[in-house]
Amino acid sequence: MHSSRLTRLSIHAFFVLLSLAMLLPLISVITTSLSSDVEIIRQGGYTLWPTSFHFDAYALIWKNPFQILGAYQVTILVTVIGTAVSVLITAGVAYTLARRDYRFRKGLSFFLFFTMLFSGGLVPFYILVAQVLNWRDTYFALIVPAVVNVWNIFLLRTNFQRIPIELIESAKMDGAREFTILFRVIVPVATPAIATIAVLTAFAYWNDWWLGLLFINKPDMAPLQLLLRNMLSNIEIILSRMRDMPLSLRVTNQVPTEAVRMAMCLIAAGPMLFAFPFFQKYFVKGLTVGAVKG
Amino acid sequence: MKRKPFPWELTLLALPALVLVLVFAYLPMFGIVMAFQNFDYQKGVLGSPFVGLSNFEFLFTTGAIWSVTATTLWLNLLFIVTGLIGSVVLALLLYELTGKKAIKVYQTVLVYPNFMSWIIASFMFVTFLNPRYGMLNQMIGALGGEAVAWYSEPAYWPFILALVSLWKGVGMGCLLYYAVLAGVERDYFEAAAIDGATKLQTIRHITLPFLYPTMTILLILAVGGIVRADFGLFYFVPQDSKALYPVTDVVDTYVFRALRNMNEPGMAAAAGLLQSSVGFLLVLGANAWARRIDRDTTLF
Numbered sequence: 001m002h003s004s005r006l007t008r009l010s011i012h013a014f015f016v017l018l019s020l021a022m023l024l025p026l027i028s029v030i031t032t033s034l035s036s037d038v039e040i041i042r043q044g045g046y047t048l049w050p051t052s053f054h055f056d057a058y059a060l061i062w063k064n065p066f067q068i069l070g071a072y073q074v075t076i077l078v079t080v081i082g083t084a085v086s087v088l089i090t091a092g093v094a095y096t097l098a099r100r101d102y103r104f105r106k107g108l109s110f111f112l113f114f115t116m117l118f119s120g121g122l123v124p125f126y127i128l129v130a131q132v133l134n135w136r137d138t139y140f141a142l143i144v145p146a147v148v149n150v151w152n153i154f155l156l157r158t159n160f161q162r163i164p165i166e167l168i169e170s171a172k173m174d175g176a177r178e179f180t181i182l183f184r185v186i187v188p189v190a191t192p193a194i195a196t197i198a199v200l201t202a203f204a205y206w207n208d209w210w211l212g213l214l215f216i217n218k219p220d221m222a223p224l225q226l227l228l229r230n231m232l233s234n235i236e237i238i239l240s241r242m243r244d245m246p247l248s249l250r251v252t253n254q255v256p257t258e259a260v261r262m263a264m265c266l267i268a269a270g271p272m273l274f275a276f277p278f279f280q281k282y283f284v285k286g287l288t289v290g291a292v293k294g
Numbered sequence: 295m296k297r298k299p300f301p302w303e304l305t306l307l308a309l310p311a312l313v314l315v316l317v318f319a320y321l322p323m324f325g326i327v328m329a330f331q332n333f334d335y336q337k338g339v340l341g342s343p344f345v346g347l348s349n350f351e352f353l354f355t356t357g358a359i360w361s362v363t364a365t366t367l368w369l370n371l372l373f374i375v376t377g378l379i380g381s382v383v384l385a386l387l388l389y390e391l392t393g394k395k396a397i398k399v400y401q402t403v404l405v406y407p408n409f410m411s412w413i414i415a416s417f418m419f420v421t422f423l424n425p426r427y428g429m430l431n432q433m434i435g436a437l438g439g440e441a442v443a444w445y446s447e448p449a450y451w452p453f454i455l456a457l458v459s460l461w462k463g464v465g466m467g468c469l470l471y472y473a474v475l476a477g478v479e480r481d482y483f484e485a486a487a488i489d490g491a492t493k494l495q496t497i498r499h500i501t502l503p504f505l506y507p508t509m510t511i512l513l514i515l516a517v518g519g520i521v522r523a524d525f526g527l528f529y530f531v532p533q534d535s536k537a538l539y540p541v542t543d544v545v546d547t548y549v550f551r552a553l554r555n556m557n558e559p560g561m562a563a564a565a566g567l568l569q570s571s572v573g574f575l576l577v578l579g580a581n582a583w584a585r586r587i588d589r590d591t592t593l594f
Binding site (some may be wrong): 097108117124127132 | 301315324338339390401408417473497559571585
């Protein structure tokens with residue numbers, strides 16, 4: 001049964017308005033990045049549509065790319081290594097858990113599940129990583145604590161369990177070892193599920209600021225998100241390090257502080273904005289599959 | 295009877311995850327003894343002196359724990375209710391539409407904030423809330439009103455936080471409920487129409503019941519996590535402004551500050567332990583509650 005044309009039209013109108021409202025914060029960031037500070041002050045503030053477009057902020061960043069490139073490098077490295085290691089380790093434990101004939105299956109399940117119910121909290125975790133392991137300002141601190149995600153393990157295990165046991169048994173008859181079975185038999189069949197957890201993990205690493213906030217102090221070890229956060233408060237320091245100001249700015253001595261801030265924000269958010277529409281379905285799948293009791 | 299050999303290969307496959315969980319989830323659990331210590335970084339967990347319950351005493355007598363807990367609970371409750379209603383209503387509305395392209399576009403727009411980190415979100419909202427340049431104050435000015443110092447006026451923040459939380463989360467919730475509805479045979483709704491049911495009756499008696507299991511599970515998860523606040527929302531969006539602490543300081547930001555700014559690890563650990571314990575009981579309670587409603591919709 002479908003609603004009448006009129007109802008549908010008004011629902012469309014509602015969604016168009018809602019979409020505009022949702023996009024408003026993004027639009028205002030884009031506009032601000034394209035305006036000059038002089039203009040912002042003259043107009044009395046940020047506007048949704050600039051009276052003229054200035055690319056000074058982007059020019060300035062283009063000529064001083066080291067900071068943002070460094071942050072990109074940290075984030076990309078963390079995301080790639082973290083995701084690869086995480087998927088490998090998650091697939092391993094999920095396969096063991098999916099094997100109904102594994103002797104310690106119940107115990108192992110509970111061992112993992114309990115961490116979803118209770119945690120020692122932030123403080124002991126912080127002391128462990130920062131002091132006991134002494135991982136401050138290292139890639140380890142940004143990668144290792146986030147490698148295992150119990151939710152993803154259960155998601156993958158539930159999926160592996162749907163694979164017919166005959167496949168595993170016939171491989172065993174042929175004398176295959178468990179490692180071979182996992183990588184030659186299970187992984188090819190479960191590629192969609194593995195892709196799902198890979199995407200979830202990669203996005204989590206890319207957007208992570210928590211580990212950076214806790215354990216990174218050295219500016220050149222800061223991932224993208226942390227660089228952005230530091231910019232919110234220390235934009236002047238960052239700008240003072242920039243050289244090669246465009247001529248127009250040198251003459252007026254007007255550094256486009258606000259515009260640079262928002263331009264940096266867009267440069268950091270950009271890859272995510274372009275990538276997420278392609279991976280959207282994985283997130284819904286992650287939610288729905290995960291929400292089923294395992 | 296022949297004993298089966300030890301499953302070496304399978305155990306080895308599980309081992310890396312096992313070790314990581316042991317180190318990063320279980321070791322910190324033993325670290326909760328810090329809550330009963332006057333923790334000293336030089337002496338570590340093993341060497342710091344025990345001080346009984348004095349960390350807890352401090353938390354309760356200064357009243358700090360009460361105010362941050364109250365803020366955490368009522369704001370989370372506000373987010374749960376607005377989020378649930380918002381997502382379900384949007385999913386129902388979206389389900390009424392037929393154009394595949396339009397639906398896809400709406401979904402993408404609704405869900406994009408979910409992929410923006412809280413830090414990026416805080417940049418976005420500065421353009422609205424900045425007291426000098428922000429668009430909100432400009433609009434107020436244009437209407438002849440008085441500019442508001444948004445980052446130092448606590449009164450507005452419960453509303454702002456609820457709105458920002460909705461902005462970021464409502465799309466994903468809507469997508470989830472929509473996915474459930476999309477899995478239902480259209481026949482059900484057509485049968486209802488033939489029987490002369492009005493739109494609202496159909497929604498109430500047919501559409502919504504399809505969503506109840508998902509709603510229950512998400513509600514259990516949310517209630518179980520009600521003592522945990524979304525750190526990024528409360529720390530970055532209000533720009534860690536001191537004037538806003540009365541309504542934006544939640545357990546998680548309090549613990550973080552006690553650890554990093556006030557340098558009170560013992561007290562921070564005590565607050566964290568309280569949070570974990572209450573959270574633990576709440577998840578168990580919520581699950582038992584769900585089991586009483588419907589045996590099949592429990593989490594575990």
